[in-house]
Amino acid sequence: MQAQLEWLKAHDGELVGQLGDLVAIQSISTDGEHQREIDRSADEVCKQMRWAGLENVAILKSGDSNPYAYGEWLGAPGKPTVFLYAHHDVQPVNFVQDWQSDPWKLTERDGRFYGRGAADDKGAITVQLGAIASYLKTVGKLPVNVKMLVEGEEEVGSKNLGAFFQEHKERLQSDIIVVCDTENIETGLPSITYSLRGIVALHVEVQSATKPVHSGMAGGMLADAALALNVILSRLYWKNGKLPIPGFYKKVRKLTAKEKRAFRKLPGNNKTWRRDLGVLKGVQFSLKKGVHPHEQTWRLPAVTVIAQEASSIKGASNQVLPKAEAIVSCRIVPDQDPGKVGKQLTRFLTEGPPWDVK
Amino acid sequence: MQAQLEWLKAHDGELVGQLGDLVAIQSISTDGEHQREIDRSADEVCKQMRWAGLENVAILKSGDSNPYAYGEWLGAPGKPTVFLYAHHDVQPVNFVQDWQSDPWKLTERDGRFYGRGAADDKGAITVQLGAIASYLKTVGKLPVNVKMLVEGEEEVGSKNLGAFFQEHKERLQSDIIVVCDTENIETGLPSITYSLRGIVALHVEVQSATKPVHSGMAGGMLADAALALNVILSRLYWKNGKLPIPGFYKKVRKLTAKEKRAFRKLPGNNKTWRRDLGVLKGVQFSLKKGVHPHEQTWRLPAVTVIAQEASSIKGASNQVLPKAEAIVSCRIVPDQDPGKVGKQLTRFLTEGPPWDVK
Structure with missing residues (x-):
């Protein structure tokens, strides 16, 4: 690999320039106002793919997806x-x-490069193409076949990705997938992510009546939908134990002893974890006793209330609320089936609601 | 009182016209955009007070209050x-x-008058002034002394009312207060409200960290502030019993046997209460077993979650939230001390929070 490494060293400035060209394009997908820039960044990626030596380079779409x-x-x-x-x-x-x-504008500071999207995820494009180019431009071939896909709507939930894979199934057929949109455990320590948690989200809505009623007139009599939702969601509270959802851990793949040892060897301690997560003084972690942070966040499921609304603080008035809602998001791990987890969670949250609210 | 009743009958059209004049003024106080109309409705009330025979009629203010x-x-x-x-x-x-x-536009339909503010609370002005006029315009005097105050910011919490009473203490000194902003128990059944519930509101805020963290990275590890708030508020759940706040009922004035009998004699049954409150089919009332609805809503305290926010449903993203908040509103009854109730509630809600969140 000597030739490839030397080529990379010699072309470092060129690769950084290419990353700079990508960063300069304001390919924001979240606001729907930068479609032209997203088209431009897809074109720029194609140009760089051709430069690296990839073949059959093309813009692909599925439905009205981004390129x-x-x-x-x-x-x-x-x-x-x-x-x-x-x-x-x-x-x-x-x-x-x-x-x-x-x-x-990609800017170097203390040996690192800064710019919107430089890490998430344009750097990955440059790194992948750099590795490919280093082979194709020195020995003229790669040790494996490569199919490279750079999508344009990851930041808005990749909602066309499933259909895209269906539609372009034959062309994309591969043996191994490498997702280059993960993190390093520490600056300067190359990391391979070999396990990712998936997600199941539930929208929980509680209703008791057709309208809000003045709390002076109905307080204590009309079922309080906001409080009922609190009671329902509080059932998820696991303190420092396991999530109390029946059957939830049945399919969770166990960590091997080797994995456990490996996790414990990684850098990081209570102090750095607290600092990195911005935990307030005195607030405890919600980890199960004896479970290592990496085991929890990489290999154990979790449930999070990612949104909740009942009236609003600003618009509050003295009323018993007839309706309240929340989104409960569930992180799932290898061998958990999203459909089954959704059902377990739904059953757990809908059984025996306070005052029989709907 | 024959003369007064006859006078009222004869002047019914005139009184309805005066109510119509009041209703026609868009004296909305909630949006801050109708100050001119609020000034105009205060002036119109003064005009009608003079017409009825009241003396020393004036616009009074306190600080930057509405007139x-x-x-x-x-x-x-x-x-x-x-x-x-x-x-x-x-x-x-x-x-x-x-x-x-x-x-x-005050409009008659099936023998009743409709218009914004006709019932709440402009009708009360006309009724009071009609009663006063019927005496002063027939026998030339009232059987008691009268001081009449018509404020201009009830719908936005009467925030200057306390200071107003302090400032105009001597002028307002009276023996009996009649609040004409209450309800009839049933159409056509005159009702006297002799007991009103007060209010104590708490803003509950929970914080675990300084920033939100991606749920894939921290789910299950970082204390979930939104869930912690659910756990805290769920402690208020009384099912069909008493509120579980220690000492909360100590000062509550007991109903007399006479009151109990009187409450039960009033019209209304489960069906009409459910219909009036718009209760969904199958949803139960939150009344304590054996407690009459009137006893609960007139003479027993209640706690209501009138607002709650943790991110928003629309702005939800996959993050463990570091902060969540709610407003808990407490209805208090005769002999309860608002300061003490506030303290009891605060103690109850802040003791032993999940994961020691702040």
């Missing part, structure tokens, strides 16, 4: 096919006053 | 002084498409 940039190199018959995933859309620039440099 | 219309008749020395209260501001017109006639 996916696709390229492949299939010159290694009999060898496995590796599927590379990344995305070229980015989050908006919030808190612009907190940026130390122009978010749309 | 209070004030008038008095003190020609019965040695007799008690009755203080009459009403308000001339109104709620905005929501659901305008559901109105069967112009909200700003």
